[in-house]
Amino acid sequence: MALVVQKYGGSSLESADRIKRVAERIVETRKAGNDVVVVCSAMGDTTDELLDLAQQVNPAPPERELDMLLTAGERISNALVAMAIESLGAEARSFSGSQAGVITTSAHQNARIIDVTPGRVQEALKQGQVVLVAGFQGVSQDTKDITTLGRGGSDTTAVAVAAAMNADVCEIYTDVDGVYTADPRIVSDARHLDRITYEEMLEMAATGAKVLHLRAVEYARRYGVPLHVRSSYSPKPGTIVSGSVEDLSVEQAMITGVAHDRSEAKVTVRGVPDNPGIAGRIFRVIADAEIDIDMVLQNVSSTASGLTDITFTVARSNGALAVAELEKIKAELGFDQVVYDDHVGKVSLVGAGMRSHPGVTATFCEALSQAGVNIEIINTSEIRISVLIRDTQLDDAVAALHNAFELGADEEAVVYAGSGR
Amino acid sequence: MALVVQKYGGSSLESADRIKRVAERIVETRKAGNDVVVVCSAMGDTTDELLDLAQQVNPAPPERELDMLLTAGERISNALVAMAIESLGAEARSFSGSQAGVITTSAHQNARIIDVTPGRVQEALKQGQVVLVAGFQGVSQDTKDITTLGRGGSDTTAVAVAAAMNADVCEIYTDVDGVYTADPRIVSDARHLDRITYEEMLEMAATGAKVLHLRAVEYARRYGVPLHVRSSYSPKPGTIVSGSVEDLSVEQAMITGVAHDRSEAKVTVRGVPDNPGIAGRIFRVIADAEIDIDMVLQNVSSTASGLTDITFTVARSNGALAVAELEKIKAELGFDQVVYDDHVGKVSLVGAGMRSHPGVTATFCEALSQAGVNIEIINTSEIRISVLIRDTQLDDAVAALHNAFELGADEEAVVYAGSGR
Known part of the structure; x- marks a missing residue:
């Protein structure tokens, strides 16, 4: 029993x-x-x-x-x-x-x-x-x-x-009846996943796949509870979330899927004096307002001016507050201005396979480039690549990546084996 | 404080x-x-x-x-x-x-x-x-x-x-802003009561005044908690419920008011053999069905036939169940038939004054008689008289009693002091 x-x-x-x-x-x-x-x-x-x-x-x-x-x-x-x-x-x-x-x-x-x-x-x-x-x-x-x-x-x-x-x-x-390689509303040949590891599910959930909440997956991983995500309206099996990427053989480790997220906004602090501690001060102000930061980009400072730009993303719902908090310390830090942009989207590729297969990042960038998509910020983990792009190009980017990594239901789901990541 | x-x-x-x-x-x-x-x-x-x-x-x-x-x-x-x-x-x-x-x-x-x-x-x-x-x-x-x-x-x-x-x-x-001598929707000159004892309030509540629930009043009496019944929509004082009729002086003890109740039905078991234990058997069947009985009337049996009628009232919502339970024991007890009548109403006069002032029952009956109201069952406690009448005459009966006992707002509220109860 x-x-x-x-x-x-x-x-x-x-x-x-x-x-x-x-x-x-x-x-x-x-x-x-x-x-x-x-x-x-x-x-x-x-x-x-x-x-x-x-x-x-x-x-x-x-x-x-x-x-x-x-x-x-x-x-x-x-x-x-x-x-x-x-x-x-x-x-x-x-x-x-x-x-x-x-x-x-x-x-x-x-x-x-x-x-x-x-x-x-x-x-x-x-x-x-x-x-x-x-x-x-x-x-x-x-x-x-x-x-x-x-x-x-x-x-x-x-x-x-x-x-x-x-x-x-x-x-x-x-x-929905489980986790897919991409949102089926965007990618018509998105493939149903029978199994996924906790780490891959965490990356998918963190980067926009809404089927499971991050905290629940973290909890399940910590205690080794197998999850079965399935539909209330259908008897067919859903997606089993269990096991660790560490335990996957090279053959088992694949590209899991493409996630996307329209909920972020980009904040750029322009003309920041490139002194030690300034970036820390900026991020402390944001943290004190209880705002989570996702992606971060610090440009190399121009030697001539000694100034740099600091860019990061936050939830759109926190955008106005982040800007207001930064404006308060403008005089103190001596930066030029705060620019706010919520016409951005994030697309992520997730998969244990990228740990053992080089060339994933190259193919990722090539696919976006061929689709005419410009990358504004890039951010990676061991099993994920995320980029910030224009929101208008988000659907195209998801489709291009899904296609480039052959994630569709019509083809056999294979491990990507390019070269030169 | x-x-x-x-x-x-x-x-x-x-x-x-x-x-x-x-x-x-x-x-x-x-x-x-x-x-x-x-x-x-x-x-x-x-x-x-x-x-x-x-x-x-x-x-x-x-x-x-x-x-x-x-x-x-x-x-x-x-x-x-x-x-x-x-x-x-x-x-x-x-x-x-x-x-x-x-x-x-x-x-x-x-x-x-x-x-x-x-x-x-x-x-x-x-x-x-x-x-x-x-x-x-x-x-x-x-x-x-x-x-x-x-x-x-x-x-x-x-x-x-x-x-x-x-x-x-x-x-x-x-x-509502408290307890009245009668339902103001029926009696236009119903008078607001500033104070009432627990016992009087219990009798009023038990006989149809809906402003307070019986159990709450019982609880308040047992622990001596003063109640103040008042309106959510008005700042003016309501009715204080406190004290016992035992503590009232003869001058304080008055007729409190007239209550009415349209929620009962009358059940008559006709042609019951007048043997010891038969009435007990009938009421046990009703009790086992968890039905409360209110008023009871047993006619004197006819010596010729040795048969009698037993009449009682129950909540209308329990009427069908009561009849069904009695039909089950018809053969066993050998009675003629069960008659159900829900075109009845109950009117009650409540007041500590009737303990010390005789003649209340006589005036009560005279007032109803003058209003053309026929009494079907009568039931009394030390501080209450209740009668079952036709439901179509309920409003008239309430008004007649309210008037006969001079409970209206226009006259001074006086203790009824008739004679010969």
Whole structure:
């Protein structure tokens, strides 16, 4: 008998009818002889509706109360799914995050899971019950207040519960049937991936593939929880996320796929005096405003002027704040101006294969060049190449790379074996 | 500094705008130097909407999950009120029933409060915070599951918290400004009552006055918590419920008012053999179906036939079930038939004055007779007379009694001093 953790997202639960379909799948899994723990997100737009109400009563709602408010959404969906399961003749018990032992830090709206103590969950499983755990929420170890885990929190709950209970698999049900070599809306012959390593999935998620949240994948990698990303609407297998690139043979290591991201903006600080500590000062100001920086480019300074430009990317939603923070230190640092540009896009190639196969970077740049795409910033990891380009060229760039690395469904998926990376 | 517990009903919280008004009143009370604990019901129709969703996924939803589902409603309203309070510059903390220490039996959907251990509430008050406690809900002492208190549960929560914390007053905010001598929609000169004893309020509530729930009044009486029933929409004082009829002087003891109730139905079992134990058998069958009986009438049996009729009233919502249960034992008991009649209404006169003033029953009956109203069943307590009549005559009966006992606002409210009760 296997222990299966299943997580269902909000769109899979947006109506009574969809909830009944989800219940059918859960009961099927139970009847196949598995112990089943289910983690549900809030129904459809519930979270947005609650946020809207909060805004109406307080434009800057206190985070502790926001957590109290939003966690009601998952309690509702979990209780409804439990009822739907019982109407199919199986037994079910729903637990809040707190009842299920999801212990977190006290950082409201963005708490981290410290520990999961699933005593009540295990007790209910022993009694043959399907157990539902409210996603996205926990209870603070210090204050005993209700907390939420931030974006993608229900995925993280599912993985954390799976890890604490040593589950055989954590199935993440979503509205797509897994991870593809590129976004099928952009690349018509994008290929479904049956398997992907944690590291590759992390790079894909970090660079724009929206199917899984970064934190959940990190958590799964740390505890070795196999993930199965699959569709709520189809019985066919999805994508298994497991294993490390370290364990892949050269033959297994391939180019995984192309990810893209339209959510970043480029900030350039022009005419920065090229003195030690100045770049550090700039990035400290951004960090103090709690803004994450993604890509960075520092031009070689002109010897004549002793001035340089510093360019970096941030989330567009933080763009205005980043500019405002920099303007405050303009006089102090003596730079010329801050330029803001949100007509940019990022395209990334991810794959364990680039560790062992040279020439990937060359082919990457050639393919973009042939498609008439100019590279503004480039950034690499051991298994990823990302470039910042004009947003208008993003679709072309994705298609060109997908084609150049022969990732399409029509051809055999082969390891790229060029030369001279 | 006084400790004030305030309870707001769902209609006072049905929109963001109303929530902001409630918050203003709470902050006003706080600024006047009081410690304030607030108990909120779920917003407007939330509970009904959640029940509707539950019905859609399971026509017979399990009660444990129903409690998990419905308690989300109070979490939402409490968190929103806390946010609205903070936007006015005061500090607020909302707690679930479980967090606030509301410990109950494990009877889902109808749990009883066993104890209130308000440690966290007291701690927050000490820090100068307004505390919100989610109404209607608690946590089972035995199973640690979430429970609900049944109808009027938020009133009961407020009274229980007030009792546990030895509050100076428990204010129940509703959409009327207190208790009246009769329903002002029926009797235009119905008079507002400034004070009423627990016993009189219990009789009024039990016989149809909807302003307070029976259980909350019982709880308040047991622990001596003064209640103040008042309007959410007006600053004027409402009705204080406190004290016992035992402590009233003869001069203070008056006729309180006239209550009415359209929710009952009359069941008559005809041709019952007049043997010992038969009536007990009939009422046991009704009790086993968990149906409460209100009024009872057993006719004197005809010596000729040895048969009698047994008549009683139940809630209309239980009428069909009561008849079905009785039909099952028809052959066993050998009665003729069960007759069901839901075109009945109940009118009651309540007042501590009738203990010390004879003649009340006579005047009561005379007034109804003069109004052409026929009495079908009569039932009395020390401070109440109730009669079952045709539902079409209910409004006339209320007006006739209100007038006969000079309860109107235009005349001085005097103790009725007739003779020969």
